[in-house]
Amino acid sequence: MVELVARTPCEGLLPYEAGEAELSEIIPKRITSLAPFEDSTLLKPLKTALGVELPAPGQSVKAKDGRIVWTGQNQFFVLDAEVPALDAAVTDQSDAWAMVALGGAAAIDVMARICPLDCAHMTASQVARSLIGHMPAIIIRTKTGFEIMVFRAFAKTLVNEVSHVMDAVAARGALST
Amino acid sequence: MRLTCPICGDRDRREFYYLGAADYLDRPVEGEAEATHRYLHLRDNPAGVTRDLWQHEAGCAAWLVVERNVTTHEILQVSLAKDEIRDAR
Incomplete structure (x- = not known):
């Protein structure tokens, strides 16, 4: 019998540190995609199990044993917590995403270089x-930085691109002191 | 160029994918050859206000109807395609 060894998406790639930025892997217990049907009363079992309503667009909320993250038009990800039996389009995507945490004082400068969005204006849990x-x-x-999720197949590219930018920000920081 | 997605807010052009004229929303009745021909091939090409379909591809994934002036590059309105269809019915 072949013994398969489970590897996390960023195994062997992280953690990484440069200057005042740190990049590390996050491994959620599970990731469940949730696309509700139009009738919102169908979501009652979710509220009972997790103790919260679905977040508004652009928001995430802490729930019992995890959190719910808005991820698109009519789409949500439930992280860590188990989703109860539900009348909605529910799929297990635990193995489909790479998730990393970018922290440190330079995290905002790193994001400014690599993301078209003005991340400095985001507030915690947005x-x-x-x-x-x-x-x-x-x-x-997050309170201390950013969490970034990309498709699992992009894990290496994500780490490569972000760590490259972290190096560049650190080098720029060293020049100006 | 920036577009204001009704769901996500003000976003950079590179998050969006362009499809074509918003005429694609008015699908003709099946079997009507002349209407199908018009739907697929005949387009106005005004030097002025156009209505186009865009998708917020790298964002919330919503399909949008963007009304813009192609001579002044002014964005006049951005709305959700699903609302436009609902209103038309």
Whole structure:
């Protein structure tokens, strides 16, 4: 019997540090995509199980054992928490995404170089779908920095591009001191 | 160029994908050859206000109807395509 070894999307690539920015991998217990039907009363079991309503566009909310993140028009990701049986389009995407945390004092400068969005104006728990380089990404603002999700197949590109920018920001910082 | 997505707000051009004239929303009745021909091939090409379909591809994925002036590059209105269809019905 072949023994398969599970690897996380960024295994062997992270953590990475440069100057005042740090990049590390986040491994959610599970990622469940949720696309509700029009009748919002169908979502009652979700509210009962997780204790919160679905967040507004561009927002995420803390829920019991996890959180719910808005990820697009009529689409949400439930991170960590288990989704109860529900009348909605629900798919398990746990293995489909690479998720990283970008932190440190220079995190905003790094984002300014690699994302067309003005991330400095985001507030904690706000979410945006935008680009990291040329990759479509989910960007979540946290108290200490950003969480970035891209398709798992882009994990290496994500780490490569962000770490390259981190180096550049660190080099620029060293020049100006 | 920037577009204001009704869901996400003010965003950069590179997050969007352009499809073509908003005429694509008015699908003709099946079997009407003349209407189908018009739907597929005949377009006005005004030097002025156009209505086009765009998708917020790298954002919320919503299809948008963008009304803009191609001579002044002014963006006049951005609305969700699903609302436009609903209003037309």
